[in-house]
Amino acid sequence: MSQETSIQLFENAKIRVVWDDQEEKYYFSIVDVIQVLTESSMAKRYWTDLKRRLKEEGADETYAKIVRLKMPAPDGKMRETDAADLEQILRIIQSIPSKKAEPMKRWLAQVGSERIQQMIDPERSIEQAVKDYQRLGYSENWINQRIKTIEVRKALTDEWKRTGMKEGHDFAILTDLITKVWSGKTTKEYKHFKGLTKENLRDNMTTIELALNTLAEASTTEISKRKNPKTMQQNMQVAKEGGDVAKAARNQLEATIGESVISSSKAIDYIKPKDELPFEE
Numbered sequence: 001m002s003q004e005t006s007i008q009l010f011e012n013a014k015i016r017v018v019w020d021d022q023e024e025k026y027y028f029s030i031v032d033v034i035q036v037l038t039e040s041s042m043a044k045r046y047w048t049d050l051k052r053r054l055k056e057e058g059a060d061e062t063y064a065k066i067v068r069l070k071m072p073a074p075d076g077k078m079r080e081t082d083a084a085d086l087e088q089i090l091r092i093i094q095s096i097p098s099k100k101a102e103p104m105k106r107w108l109a110q111v112g113s114e115r116i117q118q119m120i121d122p123e124r125s126i127e128q129a130v131k132d133y134q135r136l137g138y139s140e141n142w143i144n145q146r147i148k149t150i151e152v153r154k155a156l157t158d159e160w161k162r163t164g165m166k167e168g169h170d171f172a173i174l175t176d177l178i179t180k181v182w183s184g185k186t187t188k189e190y191k192h193f194k195g196l197t198k199e200n201l202r203d204n205m206t207t208i209e210l211a212l213n214t215l216a217e218a219s220t221t222e223i224s225k226r227k228n229p230k231t232m233q234q235n236m237q238v239a240k241e242g243g244d245v246a247k248a249a250r251n252q253l254e255a256t257i258g259e260s261v262i263s264s265s266k267a268i269d270y271i272k273p274k275d276e277l278p279f280e281e
Contacts, residue, residue: 016071027083037098181243182216204266216246
């Protein structure tokens, strides 16, 4: 089963979801949904009590279809959490008294519909990303740059798949190497430098940092197409060469402006949130 984990926003609250491309449906983090509906910091305890109640009420079908899927935890690591598909989530929502129940139901239906439409027309996913970043207060210049990084990243991961690299572990190693070469920091070190925990690193890069990272990944893709690496070691060498291209550009720029372009700033430091909303990943 091929899965894709992402974050969806409901009224600026984060809901972790996993898309199963074999079953063609979403699985939603139950705890996240409960936290939104109850507006409680004790969502895990609420879910524990609700599970017990569901079993006592004989809702065996709902309980049996709950699955454990790996999703990003607050510490940034992928950890298993209870998840349910749209049908089961709607049944769980019925057991939770909340004024947000109906808006949540409409949102869940919309998320599923949008995903199907995005599969038919991938341009829709880009359009949605633009709207999300605009709502969070990013500048148009930054948004344009960020959208370009998504396109470039997709081309790179497609190329890695072609050369036999696997999603997850292999991709993480190669990404870390590219980042380390051009920035001098691994992804983890870079996030620590910016004071990030679970936030997305790219969503907290300046336009210059995004441009250099994009150059590194685009260069890696082009070099890989020509050298056609077959092993992890060969892919690592290509990743280093791609990172070196961006490193050279960074060094030249820093020599010209007289300061480092690797910034400790994160998004909340330079975006202007709309409607006084806090920054969301």
